[in-house]
Amino acid sequence: MTSEQKSERRSEVIEWVFAAISTIVVLGLMGFFLFETLTATSGPPKFETSILASYETEEGLSLVVQVGNLGHEPAADVTVRAVAGQGEPSDVTIDYIASGSTGQATFNLPGPITSANDVRLRVTGFTRP
Amino acid sequence: MGASRSESGHPHHRRLSVSLGRAFGGALVFSLPMLMTMEMWELGAVIDRWRLLGLMALSWPLFMFISHYSGFEETWDWQEDARDVAIAFGVGVATSALILSLLAIIEPGQSVSEILGAIGLQTIPAALGALLARSQFSAHDGSSDEDDKSESYGGELAVMTAGALFLNLNLAPTEEMLLISYRMSAFHCFLLVPLSMLIMHGFVYAAAFKGGSDYGPDTPWWTVFLKFTVVGYVIALAVSFCVLWTFGSLDGLSFETALEVVVVLGFPAAVGAAAARLIL
Numbered sequence: 001m002t003s004e005q006k007s008e009r010r011s012e013v014i015e016w017v018f019a020a021i022s023t024i025v026v027l028g029l030m031g032f033f034l035f036e037t038l039t040a041t042s043g044p045p046k047f048e049t050s051i052l053a054s055y056e057t058e059e060g061l062s063l064v065v066q067v068g069n070l071g072h073e074p075a076a077d078v079t080v081r082a083v084a085g086q087g088e089p090s091d092v093t094i095d096y097i098a099s100g101s102t103g104q105a106t107f108n109l110p111g112p113i114t115s116a117n118d119v120r121l122r123v124t125g126f127t128r129p
Numbered sequence: 130m131g132a133s134r135s136e137s138g139h140p141h142h143r144r145l146s147v148s149l150g151r152a153f154g155g156a157l158v159f160s161l162p163m164l165m166t167m168e169m170w171e172l173g174a175v176i177d178r179w180r181l182l183g184l185m186a187l188s189w190p191l192f193m194f195i196s197h198y199s200g201f202e203e204t205w206d207w208q209e210d211a212r213d214v215a216i217a218f219g220v221g222v223a224t225s226a227l228i229l230s231l232l233a234i235i236e237p238g239q240s241v242s243e244i245l246g247a248i249g250l251q252t253i254p255a256a257l258g259a260l261l262a263r264s265q266f267s268a269h270d271g272s273s274d275e276d277d278k279s280e281s282y283g284g285e286l287a288v289m290t291a292g293a294l295f296l297n298l299n300l301a302p303t304e305e306m307l308l309i310s311y312r313m314s315a316f317h318c319f320l321l322v323p324l325s326m327l328i329m330h331g332f333v334y335a336a337a338f339k340g341g342s343d344y345g346p347d348t349p350w351w352t353v354f355l356k357f358t359v360v361g362y363v364i365a366l367a368v369s370f371c372v373l374w375t376f377g378s379l380d381g382l383s384f385e386t387a388l389e390v391v392v393v394l395g396f397p398a399a400v401g402a403a404a405a406r407l408i409l
Contacts, residue, residue: 015282019355022363029366029388030322036315036385074311074386095304098311100383129311 045071045097047123049080052104054116060084061113065105065121069097075126082107084119096129152217152259156224159258159295164228164251168302172376173247180375181249187371188253189214195291196260198284213260221256222248254298257291285357285406286364292405293365293398297372300397307378310389318392325365325392325399330358332403358403365398366391 046069053064067080078094092105109119163169196210196217225248229235235244300306313321334353370391373379379387 011282015356018286018360022360023355025363025366026322026326026359029392030319032385032388033315033319033322033392037319040315076311096307096311098307098382098386101386102381104381129308 041072043072045069045073045075045078045099045126047071047075047078047097049121049123051116051119051121057108059108060110061108061116061119063107063109063116063119065092065107066102067094067097067105067123068102069099072099074098074129076129078103078126079124080105081122081124082109082119084109084111084113087111087113091124149216149220151262152220153224155258155260155262156217156220156255157228157258159261160221160224160251160255161228162299163254163302164225164234165232166299166302168304169250170234170247172302173250174243175377176246176250176375177377178242178246180377181246184371184375185249185253188256191287191290191294192217192256192260194283194287195257198281198287214256217256217259218252220259221252221254224255224259225251254295257295257298261291282356286360288405289361289402290364290368292401292403292408293368294372294401295405296397296401297368297394301369301372301376301378301394306373306390306394310386310393313389313393315385315389318389321392321396322362325396326354326358326362329362329365329399329403330354332400332407333357333361335407357406361402362395362399365402366395368402369394369398 048068048070050066050068051063052066055062061084063082065080065082067078069075069078074096076096078097079091080094081089081091083089087109090107090109092107094103094105097103107119113119192214193207193210196213197207226235229247229251235247310318330353334350370379373387373390373394378390382390
């Protein structure tokens with residue numbers, strides 16, 4: 001076998017290795033989507049809010065909030081409301097939160113707020129994407 | 130005599146200036162759609178700097194590879210390829226800075242970080258355009274060396290990566306990619322995967338029979354399908370994932386949703402990858 005034939009043979013092997021790995025990836029991808037299709041359950045978006053971080057500012061308190069969508073459908077224009085004590089409510093809208101995914105919103109709440117735990121959080125509405 | 134010399138100039142200088150002219154032209158053609166897209170301006174300001182740096186660093190070896198097969202100068206070793214990529218990035222920076230300034234997208238009041246972020250992000254498609262300009266604007270001379278280079282398996286994959294990256298950079302920053310994936314179910318994505326490969330195979334099959342190719346009408350279709358279409362599609366998906374992650378579009382998404390967004394962007398990327406084999 002000449003060196004040129006050896007080189008050709010090696011290239012051929014590399015091409016087939018690439019083809020094999022790629023085929024496994026594509027079949028795995030299609031298998032995953034098929035599994036998701038067969039086991040999918042429907043249900044409206046359900047939200048869970050949690051405070052990720054808070055820090056004091058000159059005007060009051062900044063609050064970083066994470067909103068998770070525990071439902072089986074995505075939601076758009078998710079409006080989150082934060083109310084500190086008897087203060088005015090603050091609203092922040094998150095563009096999209098897919099099923100099983102999270103989004104973040106930051107509130108700048110005015111006034112003297114002793115603790116982030118005094119802030120009440122609620123999702124007031126959303127639309128379908 | 131003097132007039133005659135100045136008209137013709139030094140052949141090497143003339144060739145270099147023509148090459149640079151083509152590079153600027155290619156940079157403009159490839160980057161203008163992105164230079165005039167609002168999402169790209171915003172991304173320049175908010176994109177994670179480490180990710181942008183990573184994308185630029187990753188672009189370098191990829192562009193070296195592309196330069197070896199489709200650069201704006203005929204190159205024969207990696208040193209020349211490195212030089213060409215450096216010139217392409219230089220042309221990309223200059224083109225991006227010039228057009229963004231001309232369109233009043235970057236202005237003196239903005240922070241240095243925002244201005245550099247915008248220019249840096251736009252430099253990648255501009256540099257890619259500069260590199261590919263030669264094969265886009267110059268007529269192929271049909272030399273056998275060049276044909277051999279472009280028809281090697283590595284060359285084919287490099288060209289497909291370039292095509293996927295180009296369409297990805299155009300579409301990945303848009304909100305529509307996320308919106309489309311949210312509207313689609315897992316079953317839609319299940320159908321989109323073979324459809325993307327089917328369309329891709331049309332291009333690949335047509336391009337496989339170019340003169341001088343190792344693959345002819347006698348080659349079984351599944352050989353071309355497995356070696357080019359399937360591999361090309363996985364490359365398109367990998368490029369889509371890299372670009373989406375760099376732009377922060379996958380942040381906060383569940384595994385399933387992230388995979389759906391990648392498959393959605395993988396559709397145009399696959400078309401771009403396959404079409405590049407015909408065009409470049």
